[in-house]
Amino acid sequence: MEFHESCYKEFMNYLRPFGDERLQFLLYGMREKSAGPFRVPDLSGWPHGTELKSFAFTDEHWPVVIELFEFWSSGFPEHCEQLLLASLSALTGQGAILSWYMFEGTFNDIAHVFTPWTIERTYGVARPGQAPRLAITKAARQQKSWRALAEQVADALYHAYPELQTVAGNGNVPNNLDEACT
Amino acid sequence: MDDVGASINGGGRLSAGEQGGKALGFVRGLGVTAVQGMRAGGGHAIRHLEAGGLIPSAGSLTSRVRAFEHIAVPILENPTDTFPWTLGGLPTRGFLGTYQGQQIAIFVAQEGPYQGKVVAAFIPTPAQLIAMRVAHGVP
Numbered sequence: 493m494e495f496h497e498s499c500y501k502e503f504m505n506y507l508r509p510f511g512d513e514r515l516q517f518l519l520y521g522m523r524e525k526s527a528g529p530f531r532v533p534d535l536s537g538w539p540h541g542t543e544l545k546s547f548a549f550t551d552e553h554w555p556v557v558i559e560l561f562e563f564w565s566s567g568f569p570e571h572c573e574q575l576l577l578a579s580l581s582a583l584t585g586q587g588a589i590l591s592w593y594m595f596e597g598t599f600n601d602i603a604h605v606f607t608p609w610t611i612e613r614t615y616g617v618a619r620p621g622q623a624p625r626l627a628i629t630k631a632a633r634q635q636k637s638w639r640a641l642a643e644q645v646a647d648a649l650y651h652a653y654p655e656l657q658t659v660a661g662n663g664n665v666p667n668n669l670d671e672a673c674t
Numbered sequence: 675m676d677d678v679g680a681s682i683n684g685g686g687r688l689s690a691g692e693q694g695g696k697a698l699g700f701v702r703g704l705g706v707t708a709v710q711g712m713r714a715g716g717g718h719a720i721r722h723l724e725a726g727g728l729i730p731s732a733g734s735l736t737s738r739v740r741a742f743e744h745i746a747v748p749i750l751e752n753p754t755d756t757f758p759w760t761l762g763g764l765p766t767r768g769f770l771g772t773y774q775g776q777q778i779a780i781f782v783a784q785e786g787p788y789q790g791k792v793v794a795a796f797i798p799t800p801a802q803l804i805a806m807r808v809a810h811g812v813p
Contacts, residue, residue, distance in 0.1 A: 506763045510779075510796060511805030545725065549716025551735045558716060595762030597781065597793040601714040609786050613763060 503615070503628050504568060509596035517563040517576070519616075520599065521583040521591040522556050522649075530559050530586050533579050541566040553659040554602060556589065576626055580618035590649055591618045593626075603657045606646035611639050619645055697753045699769065705750035708782050708792050709743045722796035728773060745773045746780055746792060757806055758784075761794055768806060770798075777803060 507515040521530050535542055543564040550557040561579075569575050576593060583591040590605075593616035599605070606614065612633045618624035625641060627633040650657050700708065712719060713735055720742040724731045729741045749771030759768040759781060766781040779802075781794045798806065 502763075505760075509761045509794070510798065511759075511802040512799065547717075547721045547725075549718055549721075551713055551716055554716070558718075560718070560721070595764070597761040597764045597766065597783065599715060599718050600788050600791070600793060601711070602716060603714060604787070607787065 500568075500628060502630060506595045506613075513566075515563075515565040515568060516596060517565065518594055518596060518599075519561040519563065519579055519583070519591065520594065521559045521561070521586075521588045523559065523586075523588055525550065525555055525557050527557075527587055529557075530561075530583055530588070533561050533563075533582060537571060537575050537578075538563065538569055539565050539567045551602075551659070553655070555653055555655060556602075558599075558602070573626060573628070576616050577624045580616055580624035584618050584620055584624070589619070589652070590645060591624075592616055603659075605649065606642040608639065611642040614642060617642060617645055619648065697755045697770075699749075699751045699753045699756070702751050705747040706743065708750055708790060709739070709746055711791060712739050712742070719792050719794050722794075723778070726776070726797045728776065728778070728797070742795070745778065746795065749773070749778060749780055750782070750792075755807070759806065764793065766793065770803075770806070779806065 504515060507517065509516055519533065523530065529548070532544065532546065535544060545562040545564070547560040547562065548557055549560065580591050580593070592605075592614055594610065595613045595615070598610050598613040604610065612630070615628055615633060616624065616626045625638075627635070627638045632638060699705070717724070717735055717738055720729055720738065723729045723742060723745065724738065728745060729738055731738075749769050753769040753771050755768075755770040757768045757770075759766050761781050764786065765784040767784055769780045769782065771778055771780070776797055779796055779798045780792055783789050783791055783793045
């Protein structure tokens with residue numbers, strides 16, 4: 493099924509986090525620290541003028557690196573679904589432990605990559621041995637099957653790398669400032 | 675007193691900035707609470723300031739987060755402007771300020787597990803600044 497802008501207005505709004513017309517797609521790929529960096533994703537198929545920025549996140553005690561490819565697209569890609577799936581598959585093909593698409597502001601904690609809260613803000617997931625999946629609409633992201641898939645991915649991640657749940661907490665709990673003020 | 679800041683966590687947590695007086699920031703001493711736990715993201719929320727050269731991209735994550743804290747806390751406690759903003763579907767409050775002559779926008783989650791925490795920061799373009807000011811009624 494192809495994308496039609498009228499059907500995905502909410503999705504597109506979520507892809508404009510900073511107030512301009514460009515669309516931001518955040519593709520995350522997790523790899524072991526000892527593995528080489530991912531290749532820069534292919535921009536063919538993306539609208540002319542699409543910009544790509546890349547970042548890498550890790551900490552000294554993490555066994556993994558999360559690479560972020562930040563696509564800034566001048567418009568909605570004509571074959572968006574295929575592009576998203578292909579880029580997820582490309583990372584899996586390069587040895588990614590896990591790859592996913594999330595909206596801005598969602599990823600904040602390596603120890604809680606996929607929680608019920610983040611899952612509803614995750615619109616693509618891939619891992620080795622399984623076909624990549626997308627959940628573009630809010631209804632799709634709220635389906636039990638999507639939540640179950642993301643929870644399976646998280647379980648596998650923390651089973652393989654249990655230290656991720658213990659090295660990164662650093663007090664990242666909701667900030668009740670009312671209590672802090674009294 | 676402007677009421678824009680009062681919606682962070684339900685009110686009572688923001689105070690009038692000392693410069694200009696119209697924007698509401700975190701109560702002095704509490705801005706640091708918004709950046710606690712940021713190491714868990716590996717530097718995700720500060721990446722655009724690193725790319726903009728305001729934070730060294732080299733060095734330990736701890737040092738880079740501290741550099742961000744040095745920039746962010748004064749802005750959170752004494753912003754030039756604050757405004758409601760939806761970021762990837764997440765309700766946040768934006769805090770505008772200046773560092774080394776650059777306008778900086780910092781976004782603090784208003785709900786969810788990261789409520790009261792910085793979830794993003796970037797150097798806005800003039801067009802983005804206009805959009806943010808329109809978002810809270812500034813022409």
